[in-house]
Amino acid sequence: MTTLFDVYLMAGRNVRKALRTPQFILVEVLIQPVIFVLLFAFVFGGAIHVPGVSYIDFLLPGVLVQTATFGGLNTAIALTEDLRNGLMDRFWSLPMSRFSVVAGRIVADTLFSAAGVGVMVAVGMLIGFRFHGTVPQALGAIALAIATAFAFAWVAALLAVVFKTPEAVQGIGFVALFPMVFASSTFVPVGTMPSWLQVIAGHSPVTAVANAVRALSLGTSAGIEPVAAVVWLAVLSAVSGLASAAIYRGMAR
Numbered sequence: 001m002t003t004l005f006d007v008y009l010m011a012g013r014n015v016r017k018a019l020r021t022p023q024f025i026l027v028e029v030l031i032q033p034v035i036f037v038l039l040f041a042f043v044f045g046g047a048i049h050v051p052g053v054s055y056i057d058f059l060l061p062g063v064l065v066q067t068a069t070f071g072g073l074n075t076a077i078a079l080t081e082d083l084r085n086g087l088m089d090r091f092w093s094l095p096m097s098r099f100s101v102v103a104g105r106i107v108a109d110t111l112f113s114a115a116g117v118g119v120m121v122a123v124g125m126l127i128g129f130r131f132h133g134t135v136p137q138a139l140g141a142i143a144l145a146i147a148t149a150f151a152f153a154w155v156a157a158l159l160a161v162v163f164k165t166p167e168a169v170q171g172i173g174f175v176a177l178f179p180m181v182f183a184s185s186t187f188v189p190v191g192t193m194p195s196w197l198q199v200i201a202g203h204s205p206v207t208a209v210a211n212a213v214r215a216l217s218l219g220t221s222a223g224i225e226p227v228a229a230v231v232w233l234a235v236l237s238a239v240s241g242l243a244s245a246a247i248y249r250g251m252a253r
Helices: 003-020 022-044 055-084 088-092 100-126 135-163 166-182 197-201 205-218 225-251
Strands: none
Touching: 003 022, 003 100, 022 055, 022 100, 055 088, 055 100, 055 166, 055 205, 055 225, 100 135, 100 225, 135 166, 135 205, 135 225, 166 205, 205 225
C-alpha cells in the first residue's frame, strides 16, 4: 500500500506540473491529436479506398493507436530530463519507493493520453466517424487505445533508463517506432502491402492492437483480435516494466 500511495503522489505531482504548463496541455492533448485526425483523414481520405467501410471509420482507430504509441516518447523525455537536472537524486534520498518515480510518471502520462484519445474521438465524430458496434464494444475500443499508451509508456521508460539523455531516447525512439507504426494496419490494410512486408506487418503488435480497436469500433466479428492485442500489451508492459525496474534500482544505489 505504501508503494501505491507513493505512485499516487508522484502521479499527482506530474499532473500538477503539466497543468501549470499550458503549452503542454495545448499541444499534446488538444492540438496534436486534432492535427493527426484531420491531416490523415483529408490527405489520405481521397486516395485510399477500403472496401465496405468509409475511410474515416477505418482510419480513426489506427490514429488512436498511432498517437498512443508515439505518446510514450513524452514519458521517456520527461524521465531523462529529471535524470539530467538532478531531480532523481533528490527523490532517491527520500523515504519512498524509488520506482514510484517512474510508475507515477507513467500513470500521469497515461491520463493525458486518455484525454487525447477523447479529443480525437470527438473530432473524428465531427468529420464523420461513428462507432457501429454496441456501447461495450465502443468502450472496449477506447480502453484498448488507452492501454496501448500505458504499455508503450513502459517501453519508453526502459529506453529512458538505458540511454539516459533526452536526445538519445528521442532519436532512438523515433527510429524504432516509425517503422513499427507505418508498417502495420494503422493507415492501410495489410493486404495492400508487398508480400514480404505483409509478413512483418501481420506479426506487429501495432497491427494486432489496431485491428482489435478497429473491429470493436466497427462492430464486426472481432474473433481473437482483442485477446491477441491484450496479450501483446501485457507482454510489452511486463517485460519493459521488469527490465526498467531492475536497471533503475541499480542506478539508484
